[in-house]
Amino acid sequence: MMQVLILFIQILVLFAIVMLHVAYATYFERKIIGHMQVRMGPMRVGYHGLLQPIADGIKSFFKEDIIPEQADKAAFRAAPIICLVAMMTSLAVLPFAKGWVLADINIGLLFIFAMSSLASYGVILAGWASNSKFTFLGGMRSMAQVISYEIAMGLSLVGVMMLSGTLNLTEIVEAQGTSFTGMYIFPQILAFFVFCIAMLAETNRVPFDLPEAETELVSGYCTEYSGMRYAIFFMAEYIGMMVMAAIGTICFLGGWNGPFVIPFFPPFWLILKIYVFMFFFIWIRATLPRYRYDQLMELGWKLLIPLALANIVLTGIIKAFTS
């Protein structure tokens, strides 16, 4: 009983911390993108706009919740929740440092894949349930995109699985050793490249933000959403970014290992690396135009998947010869 209570408290703490990070990830993004675009970003609420995310949260919480008359109400309500829950659940298996993990399961990597594929249901349902043409097109795009890029992403991580011989995220980090040179980014540079692109597509970020391409589909699948429900989609997107960044860190950048150990706060390096990834996300958003739908598919199926497959074969050959 005690164990369950402790677990419950742990879950709550993780939830609170992640939500805070999500809120400030939006601030982080707006500030960085602002400075990249010769403007200031949020400045008004608090010192240099520091309280802006909180104000935004309160605002969207109290906004009117509009449900279109012709919508499928149940699915419309469920969609953002599915997104958020799927993304939050995948946090459970992420090791933030040795032992700092809610559920240290053997199939951590697969579990995260499973959850991220579930999150796409939220988007699809949102697109369908709104009963609007723009959202529907957004949902369709998202469906095709998620199916295609999940394959590329899964295949890109197979190399890591082969090198480490496990699907447990903690063990993957440990298999890379503590030294800088042990990181899988060096032997798996091809896989890392594929992963980075697929990661952007999985999280619907520029240049693959087609499901919500605002100049084409107004706002894609979330066109009809407002207030808190819209904010939930937003949160899910940012948690998704963080989860993807965490996987990239764990599988390729040596997880929580750093040049030296930080006492009392072992996850320091992991979080730092996650934010480097986040910066990468934002930087790309500020730089690149958007792909077109068919070009996105072409890139996924004709470039990334073959590349990932080649990487698997290469890794297999090298592993067979070295062992």
Next chain:
Amino acid sequence: MTRPVTKTLEIPVADGERNPYSLKMGPQHPATHGVLRVDLELDGETILKCTPHVGYLHRGFDKIAENRTYAQTLILTDRLDYIGAMANNVGYCVAVEQLLGFSVPERAKYIRTMVCEMSRICSHLLWLATHALDIGAMTVFLYCFREREILLDLFEELCGARLTFSYPRIGGVRQDVTRKFIDELQRVIHLFPGRIEEYETLIDTNRIWLKRTVGIGKLSGDKALALGLTGPCLRGSGVDYDIRKHRPYDAYDQMDFEVPLGSDGDIYARYRCRMEELRQSLRILQQCVDMLPPGPVLDKDAPDLVMPLHKNTKGGEADSTSYGTGIIKFMEEQGIYPAGDIYVSTEAPKGELGFYFISDGSARAYRMHIRSPSFIHISALPTIAQGELIADLIANIGSLDVVIGECDR
């Protein structure tokens, strides 16, 4: 015995080829540049048929112009292409001067050429900004606005307005340029080439940008001409038609500049054309500054085209109509207004901006027709967009550079 097996929510889907998926884009849509509505018939995301609808901003300028004096109509032209309003003002004034046979002092000609090119840069910058945003490149948008701001400040220094200028007058310009304006302009001319390179670094060699623009929205030169496209859209298809060269007005015959031509007629070619035009405009600006002759800026013989006042400044009740008509009567008696018709067009940033006037000898135009480039460019949209994807339609609308205020008039 039968019974319904499914009873569903209406799912908006394409029902084979009998009933294509129809999508109404606009009039409120982020990428239709104002209140343009485009009705699409889609097969998946491929456009089977595209029907633009305009008129949401129709204000009846043609009709208003028939009931106002020539000077009064000038302020309407600000509201055509409000992104580069100065070019419309100049276009209108050039047309009226030719109709009424006024001459313009040399200095005014140079100033007008100058402001024309400035508004061309303004317009092209805004075009680049929104076009890039349509394709998804967000940063270029803000960079362009940073530079546009400098130019708007310059305009403010020149005439006090930032958007609707009404600065040129029939027979010249309203007031002379200041020393400060010239100095600032000089600075801008030196600053801009670097900034243009900055945009090009961001998008010109970008793989995604090239994928989105090269080979999309192709038009051959003949087809573009038949569709009535003008300006950079026509020159992108390789047709050498620039009114500044073909029928020079103001001081353009004194200027040494090149007309950039594309060859492919796709979105990328139009983009390249406009980028080169930015550079050529800077060249013209430099020449204007260097060659600016001294002298008056408003023709002495030009009639004092005072606008009728709404309130009599000397106190008492307003009698605007009789005051206005008084002047007009006087001028009609002087025989300033010849009877006849004339079509004069100028090279506005978006393309050929033409004014067709019929004068019957009174102070008001008997008939005025504005040939606005945006109107014709939108009408070419179905031809360009057919068979392409939704995303390309957005890019095409952007690359045609339409302003609804000008289209609907």
Next chain:
Amino acid sequence: MESMEIAGRLQAQFPDQVLDICSFHGQVGVLIQRQQVVDMLRWLRDTPGMQMNHLMDLCGVDNAKKDEPTLQRFEVVYNLYSVPERHSLRIRAQIPEEDPCIDSISSLWAGADWHERECFDLMGISFNGHENMKRILLPEDWQGHPLRKEYPLKGREEWSGMEELLHKVETLQQFGFNDAQNQDNEKT
């Protein structure tokens, strides 16, 4: 080639169609009858030496208040330009009041499509052979053609669509919609 010369050659080619040639500030206008307008414009476009391949402008004119009795009630004015030869010409096709229509030239210039629709919309001249002769700038249920001289500057009545809208607003106000906004409006 001088515009006058082109006009002369056009008259030689279509002697019974050309009514008059007039010149104003160096621009030449040719008054023609409406019957063979497509042939004439095609001749101007395709003849070597003419190559008037750019239709600059097309608009309708109402001559009701002009005191020139030789003119018909309506005119359609075509402003042509030759991009390779750099010369221009204006064609003014006369259209009688009782039958305001003329052949469409959208088969010659695809760009004439919207010009003609605009002319129909505002002037009420219809174009035979045009595929889509509908209003373009005004609402589809608009009455009358505003650019005709007898059309008043202020419309005779409110457009029916606008009245519908006003009515809708009134009904909504009964249920308390839009009240706050109205108060704001009253203040300003």
Next chain:
Amino acid sequence: MFTQIFFCYCAVMIIGTGLLAITMRNPVHSVLMVLVLFFHMAGLYLTLQAEFLAAVQIIVYAGAILVLYLFVLFLVSLREEVLIERYVDSAWIGRIFAGGLAVALIGILPTFILGEKGNWPLARVQEVTHTKAMGQEMYTTFILPFEIAGLILLVAVIGGLVLAKRNAADPALQTDEREIQK
């Protein structure tokens, strides 16, 4: 104790959502019910220490196959109500058949017996993890059936490609024809 409750919950949910999936009138809702069903199937696998299967169940079935179902549902127009003739005229005949089948199933239940323990007792599976155990078996003992299955799927993929290619060519032809008609 906990495992039993969890099993009961999963079983009830599977039956319940299964029933809902076939009775719901909106096909998209039905698919969602199947999604929930797959979830609980994965839960059942977990009670059997088969975590790899559980994850694959969600990734493959929920993440890919059901999404494809949704795709098809969206693409096929269901705007008009689909009317299907009843296969058997009287409802009672159907109910009798169903009842009979249910009785037969329940009657057979006691004859189920647990299989032999074999090479992979529970302790060993837990030790090397289910993923490894499965991989080992699949690529050694069952390599031939595995490859045959792979070959069959490959044939299916190629067949699908060929069919799709032909279908893709058709609409293009149709649009061309339509243009010509204009």
